[in-house]
Amino acid sequence: MTNNINQMKTLNKNSSIPVYYQLAKLIEKDILAGNFKPGEVLPPEHDFASRFGISRMTVRRAISELNIVGMVYSEKGKGTFVANPKLDDVEFELDNPSGENPSKEMNREIKLLGANIFRADETLAKKLIIPLKTKCLHFRLIVSVNNEPLIYENKYIIFSKHNPILETELNDPSLSNLVNSNGQLRAITGKRVFRASIVTEEEAVLLKVSINTPVFLVEQTIYDHEKKPIGWSKSVYRGDRYRLTSYTGWCLGDF
Amino acid sequence: MTNNINQMKTLNKNSSIPVYYQLAKLIEKDILAGNFKPGEVLPPEHDFASRFGISRMTVRRAISELNIVGMVYSEKGKGTFVANPKLDDVEFELDNPSGENPSKEMNREIKLLGANIFRADETLAKKLIIPLKTKCLHFRLIVSVNNEPLIYENKYIIFSKHNPILETELNDPSLSNLVNSNGQLRAITGKRVFRASIVTEEEAVLLKVSINTPVFLVEQTIYDHEKKPIGWSKSVYRGDRYRLTSYTGWCLGDF
DNA sequence: AAGTGGTCTAGACCACAGT
DNA sequence: CTGTGGTCTAGACCACTTC
Numbered sequence: 001m002t003n004n005i006n007q008m009k010t011l012n013k014n015s016s017i018p019v020y021y022q023l024a025k026l027i028e029k030d031i032l033a034g035n036f037k038p039g040e041v042l043p044p045e046h047d048f049a050s051r052f053g054i055s056r057m058t059v060r061r062a063i064s065e066l067n068i069v070g071m072v073y074s075e076k077g078k079g080t081f082v083a084n085p086k087l088d089d090v091e092f093e094l095d096n097p098s099g100e101n102p103s104k105e106m107n108r109e110i111k112l113l114g115a116n117i118f119r120a121d122e123t124l125a126k127k128l129i130i131p132l133k134t135k136c137l138h139f140r141l142i143v144s145v146n147n148e149p150l151i152y153e154n155k156y157i158i159f160s161k162h163n164p165i166l167e168t169e170l171n172d173p174s175l176s177n178l179v180n181s182n183g184q185l186r187a188i189t190g191k192r193v194f195r196a197s198i199v200t201e202e203e204a205v206l207l208k209v210s211i212n213t214p215v216f217l218v219e220q221t222i223y224d225h226e227k228k229p230i231g232w233s234k235s236v237y238r239g240d241r242y243r244l245t246s247y248t249g250w251c252l253g254d255f
Numbered sequence: 256m257t258n259n260i261n262q263m264k265t266l267n268k269n270s271s272i273p274v275y276y277q278l279a280k281l282i283e284k285d286i287l288a289g290n291f292k293p294g295e296v297l298p299p300e301h302d303f304a305s306r307f308g309i310s311r312m313t314v315r316r317a318i319s320e321l322n323i324v325g326m327v328y329s330e331k332g333k334g335t336f337v338a339n340p341k342l343d344d345v346e347f348e349l350d351n352p353s354g355e356n357p358s359k360e361m362n363r364e365i366k367l368l369g370a371n372i373f374r375a376d377e378t379l380a381k382k383l384i385i386p387l388k389t390k391c392l393h394f395r396l397i398v399s400v401n402n403e404p405l406i407y408e409n410k411y412i413i414f415s416k417h418n419p420i421l422e423t424e425l426n427d428p429s430l431s432n433l434v435n436s437n438g439q440l441r442a443i444t445g446k447r448v449f450r451a452s453i454v455t456e457e458e459a460v461l462l463k464v465s466i467n468t469p470v471f472l473v474e475q476t477i478y479d480h481e482k483k484p485i486g487w488s489k490s491v492y493r494g495d496r497y498r499l500t501s502y503t504g505w506c507l508g509d510f
Numbered sequence: 511a512a513g514t515g516g517t518c519t520a521g522a523c524c525a526c527a528g529t
Numbered sequence: 530c531t532g533t534g535g536t537c538t539a540g541a542c543c544a545c546t547t548c
Contacts, residue, residue: 016544018517032505044533055519057312060534068323071505076534077526085504189504196451196469196494212467214451223504239451244499249340249444249478250287250326271525273536299514310538315515331515332545 011052019054023062031071031082032188032225041079042072087176087190087222092242094145106145110173113140113206117159124156127221127232135159137182141173142206149207150241155233160184175222179231185224187231193219194244203236214239266307274309278317286326286337287443287480296334297327342431342445342477347497349400361400365428368395368461372414379411382476382487390414392437396428397461404462405496410488415439430477434486440479442486448474449499458491469494 011022030036043051048059063080066072074080094106118124118138125132136156143151155175160183176187195217204211215236222231266277285291298306303314318335321327329335349361373379373393380387391411398406410430415438431442450472459466470491477486 013518020517046533055521057520058518061517063534069505074534075527077528077532079527079533087504187504189502189506192501192503194449194499194501196471196492196497198453198467198469212453214453214469216451237451242451244449246447246449247444248447249342249442250324251444268537275536301514310540312539313537316536318515329515330546332513332547334514334546 011054013054020058020061020065023048023052023054023059024065027062027066028071031066034186036082038082038084040082042082044079085176085188087187088174092216092237092244094150095241095243107147109144109147110171111142111144112173113142115139118156120156124232128156128158128229130158137178139173139178148241150238151235152203152206153233153235155231157182157231175220175231175233179222183230185230187222188225189223189227191221191223195219196239199236207236207238209238209240216242216244266309268309275313275316275320278303278307278309278314279320282317282321283326286321289441291337293337293339295337297337299334340431340443342442343429347471347492347499349405350496350498362402364399364402365426366397366399367428368397370394373411375411379487383411383413383484385413392433394428394433398428403496405493406490407458407461408488408490410486412437412486430475430486430488434477438485440485442477443480444478444482446476446478450474451494454491462491462493464493464495471497471499 009026011019011026013019015022027036027042036042042063045056045059045063048054048062049056052059063072063074067074070083070086072080073083116138118136119133120128120130120136122132124130124136125134128134128136130136136159139153139155141153141155142149143153153173155173155178157175157179176190179185179187197215197217199207199209199211199213199215201211203215204213207213216239218233218235218237220231220233220235221229224230264281266274266281268274270277282291282297291297297318300311300314300318303309303317304311307314318327318329322329322335325338325341327335328338371393373391374388375383375385375391377387379385379391380389383389383391385391391414394408394410396408396410397404398408408428410428410433412430412434431445434440434442452470452472454462454464454466454468454470456466458470459468462468471494473488473490473492475486475488475490476484479485
């Protein structure tokens with residue numbers, strides 16, 4: 001008794017579109033539609049093979065595509081599972097003052113400054129592509145490490161139902177978590193824009209830094225499976241404490 | 256008459272390491288050793304298959320790995336070619352003032368402020384892991400777009416031989432290009448660290464901005480095939496004109 | 511026409527998970 | 530033990546490029 005609609009479709013073996021790609025898209029649709037949820041196991045490979053009358057190698061090729069984009073992960077002897085979209089994997093690193101023990105315990109603390117209903121102003125309406133004054137939830141918070149305030153964040157998500165603000169949400173106040181907890185839509189993709197800027201007076205007070213301190217201004221937008229924006233945030237990272245690293249060029253497995 | 260030393264080695268079919276991985280590493284070594292140079296074509300797949308006594312599918316799996324990391328690219332009907340390592344593919348975008356035509360012609364200009372021999376000071380010696388006072392080349396330049404100075408860069412590469420500074424190099428003053436033109440070592444991998452900061456007085460004059468303008472401070476290190484640093488640069492991107500964008504989550508092919 | 515990479519098959523054996 | 534994914538084979542046909 002399956003309700004995986006797309007899986008009843010057939011593959012066109014005479015199409016110029018490769019079978020493995022057709023199958024990958026089919027499974028992708030089922031995952032995006034929620035017929036397979038994160039953590040759940042996919043049918044075994046030989047199932048797909050016999051059901052669609054194709055070779056197991058072709059099934060593997062399809063699933064491999066989904067592995068590459070991180071939509072599923074396979075475990076030998078167990079099965080292939082739907083992953084959680086990693087929406088917060090742009091890693092800011094805390095600057096590590098030389099000599100300090102990097103494995104030192106970090107005491108991360110989140111202080112909620114406010115959580116309330118907010119009627120979309122012009123900026124937010126534009127960001128989320130919603131009418132003016134649409135009901136939204138607004139979170140304001142400060143993230144501190146070792147009692148030092150480092151990040152100031154304002155997060156907005158489209159209001160959908162009266163959910164109480166759970167404490168568990170505030171342990172992980174990432175935008176994707178807030179969206180997933182408070183709406184019926186799941187967060188699928190995200191976009192971040194980084195700017196270099198200088199603290200405003202308000203931010204300087206909140207972050208306990210002097211005026212003219214440089215900051216990273218990070219705007220994040222989160223989209224559902226139809227690429228409609230469902231959440232938006234603007235974060236201020238202290239520029240004297242955070243940095244961003246990226247690697248380029250050739251590497252195979254190791255780095 | 257081939258001098259592809261590694262290709263004379265054999266694969267261990269009884270190893271716990273997959274054959275496709277062994278072959279991928281073998282080809283990788285040949286590419287890193289310069290036995291196959293960027294732009295050159297690899298032997299056809301059936302060559303590898305018969306030479307090593309393995310199936311063509313296994314060869315394809317090996318080459319697929321190299322495709323994924325961007326070390327080679329395959330073209331139907333033509334062959335598989337060695338790629339150039341993309342070391343400068345972190346894209347800064349110019350902020351696009353609303354309403355302005357994005358396809359508008361950009362007039363990019365590079366002004367060389369200096370190119371001279373530089374004896375490594377403490378900072379540089381540490382960055383390049385070389386003795387103090389080692390001979391290096393030092394480039395200072397300003398990148399302008401539409402007559403507006405936007406980037407100020409200081410680039411250092413280990414001095415290897417007396418090459419004249421070619422004009423062609425200055426059309427592409429990327430660190431990887433400078434390294435490849437002036438040294439005998441090829442640039443293979445790179446690392447970038449981004450910081451948010453504020454212009455120094457000197458930078459403010461060069462970039463024609465007021466004091467306290469925010470900037471991205473971008474440190475880049477370039478490594479050879481043994482992961483030894485061979486070039487280092489420190490660039491200042493005007494924070495009021497540049498931004499950085501990244502995407503996360505699920506996507507398959509399209510975005 | 512000959513050579514290349516792209517796809518696909520119908521098997522096979524293996525290592526590992528959960529009984 | 531059975532079931533899973535991981536690897537590998539020895540073919541096959543196709544589309545494309547080059548001559």
